[in-house]
Amino acid sequence: MNRTERLLNLLQILRSYRYPVSGERLAERLGVSIRTLYRDIATLQAMGAEIEGEVGVGYILKPTFFLPPLMFTQTEMQALLLGMRWASQFGDAPLSKAATEVLNKIVDVLPASIKNAINAFALRVGPPGPESLAKEDLSVLRDAIADQKKIDIVYKSEEGKESRWTVWPFTIGYFTDGRILVAWCENQKDYRHFKTQGIISLKVLDECYSPSKDNLFREWQALQLRKHLMKRS
């Protein structure tokens, strides 16, 4: 057995005990000498595992969860981040705090080059409604956002009017009554929201838009804030 493997193993074993367990026993189960076990424990502790050793008693692992290395696809990572954002917004206080912690831990280990792109993931979270229309497939849209591609859409408004726009998509909001695409509209030279259910057809153009999605997002956010304040005063 590999040393790395053995370390993971040791954590699993430790967790399976509810009462303290002696180093000797652990060493035996791992098939290594007691000396090596001490070294392994030290390594895990250095890695952040909360293992407590009490003299004359044994080792006990604080109830923490250890996630071994995992690979995720881009979409899976999006789901992960989105889910955490949701939990941090809608959980009760400690859960929300925990979700934020998780988000931080994950973002921390993501390479800098991707951290920026996370805003692009900018799948925003809003309170979803009673009925979820999970059948939509927004992956085309998400990809377009990730690549900062312009898109052509045919949109049917709630009044039933159809219209056609070329827009720069930069975020999707997950809201009560479905999902909302937020984009800069080339035709109207303004930010616009489109309910995704109203998007009848969508074509990704082979043309990138120029201010980055992050900048668009920031500007749009600032605008929203201003509107909000004006409404209040």
Add this chain to the structure above:
Amino acid sequence: MNRTERLLNLLQILRSYRYPVSGERLAERLGVSIRTLYRDIATLQAMGAEIEGEVGVGYILKPTFFLPPLMFTQTEMQALLLGMRWASQFGDAPLSKAATEVLNKIVDVLPASIKNAINAFALRVGPPGPESLAKEDLSVLRDAIADQKKIDIVYKSEEGKESRWTVWPFTIGYFTDGRILVAWCENQKDYRHFKTQGIISLKVLDECYSPSKDNLFREWQALQLRKHLMKRS
């Protein structure tokens, strides 16, 4: 540099390239020989990393995310699972699928002893409402559920009537208009739902209830289903 460290490093470097990069260049950046680099690449591939090597061109990493080992507290793990459950229920189809994948990957690596407990986490997901009252602290409740402890609550119904119950809590639903505690009520000998906002005071008793929370959950779920079917017919 440690071998393990170097492997993580290699992944980071690989991801930072958008175009193929030669093994020689990678070896140079890592400060190892080309032979070792080939070995490292092979190791990563064996670990599931989607690295593609094309002869005469170089290596390119498929856009996947690698999460190094991480430690989470119990609450953080709950938030993680809850968030994923939410995403898998309310995302559009591919996102939902991705979230389910994430959930599976995480549950897979959790030790068996905990997998059972996951139902206890059984924080259920329902569509939250427009206003989120994140100020509540349900951790006491979550702990009581985890430990299968009976609790005494004083509850104020929507009509304003106060009442006192001894109940066996087994799950919390995260719903539109707040959170709902689902429990078996000792007084009424029946399952009951309590809006968490209505719970005026809560006392965890030093007494465990006997059918496991999993069983209670299952029975309650079956009842719900039956009710649902009866309403339809």
Add this chain to the structure above:
DNA sequence: TCAATACTGCCATTTTCTGACAGTATTATC
């Protein structure tokens, strides 16, 4: 006091990792 246990330092031995080299295979380019 005694037994159980955690924990450290040292060193020889074992195992693994690494680099060097030689060689094959594939692909793009001139």
Add this chain to the structure above:
DNA sequence: GATAATACTGTCAGAAAATGGCAGTATTGA
């Protein structure tokens, strides 16, 4: 079709890391 660039494999000796054994200290509970 030759050439260059590159991936990839096998082998082996030397370097580095991991391991086990032992001796010893410290702490805790019985």
